[in-house]
Amino acid sequence: MDLVYRPRRLRRSAPIRGLVRETELSPRQLIYPMFVTEGKAVREHIDTMPGQFRLSTDELVRECEELYSLGIGGVNLFGYSIEKDDLASKSYDSAGLVQRAVRAIKKAVPELCVQTDVALDPYTTHGHDGLVMNGKIVNDESVEVLCKMALSHAEAGADWIAPSDMMDGRVGAIRNALDVQGFSDVGILAYSAKYASCFYGPFRGALQSAPKSGDKKTYQMDPANTREALREISLDLDEGADVVMIKPALTYLDVIARVRDTFDVPVAAYNVSGEYAMVVAAAEKGWLDRDRAMMEMLLSIRRAGADMILTYFAKDAAAYLRADYGSYT
Ligand code: PBG
DSSP: OOOSOOGGGGGSSHHHHHHHOOOOOOGGGEEEEEEEESSSSOEEEOTTSTTOEEEEHHHHHHHHHHHHHTTOOEEEEEEOOSOOBTTOGGGGOTTSHHHHHHHHHHHHOTTSEEEEEEOSGGGBSSOOSSEEETTEEESHHHHHHHHHHHHHHHHHTOSEEEEOSOOTTHHHHHHHHHHHTTOTTOEEEEEEEEBOOGGGHHHHHHHTOOOSSSOSTTTSBOTTOSHHHHHHHHHHHHTTOSEEEEESSGGGHHHHHHHHHHOOSOEEEEEOHHHHHHHHHHHHTTSSOHHHHHHHHHHHHHHHTOSEEEETTHHHHHHHHHHSTTOOO
């Protein structure tokens, strides 16, 4: 055969493939979502997310030290609150679970980027991300509570506030609240395009935070929409978001790519609990190679255009990259 172009020439060996590789995955791009619980020396296995745990603060700190030594960029904290009420009053308690955890982590590993989730669902009896009044999830009243929650996290030392609630106008309100109180250095990682997805199921199991009635479709986005995602992102940027997020990641790679092309800001993607659980379950059955599935998934999210990835695989991927750098494809 008389071929001018033989693409296989560039696939002949691992070093040649390495030289022409277009996308890099590094531990510094990974953020590990973690669940904080009360107590001491507690490591509660999360049944819906095999290999993940609810950790008491002391255990959490130990884990963060390890994550930092692996080169992981940040952690994103969720509180497993058993004290729930209709108004989410524990969410902004300065001596609350997450607030104490942030203080402890910042003391032990000051450089690790500590991010905190801001939404009311783990703290409300009804399990919605905002307040419920007369059967409706109300917006502006919810934003007031979210601002108090964000402030309490900033006071504890959080580097980034991560509002995941999808209420309108919360990024601007939180930015303003932080600035007024002198926290202009604290960043906002906005869950800007967060879809109403079934892939959050295992996470809701982990926090016992599933909504008791109704669903989240009046605030989270319709999976059918892309233009709306771009609009949400430009609104959040106008309101002062530092980093924008698309969530989930794998079923929205096209959205990540569009956002990457359209905006010149750092883009995050959340490789959510259901995406983690699918791989882990299939690997347990022997149907998938866990490590290879993990690396291929994370690489696809980077290739689509995400700068950083929130993933329950963060630690495993960092360890894998360290042990076997360069041969992950
Ligand atoms: C709640 C929140 C959810 C996740 C992050 N923050 C669940 C939801 O919106 O119901 C999902 C994370 C995951 O599935 O890994 N504000």
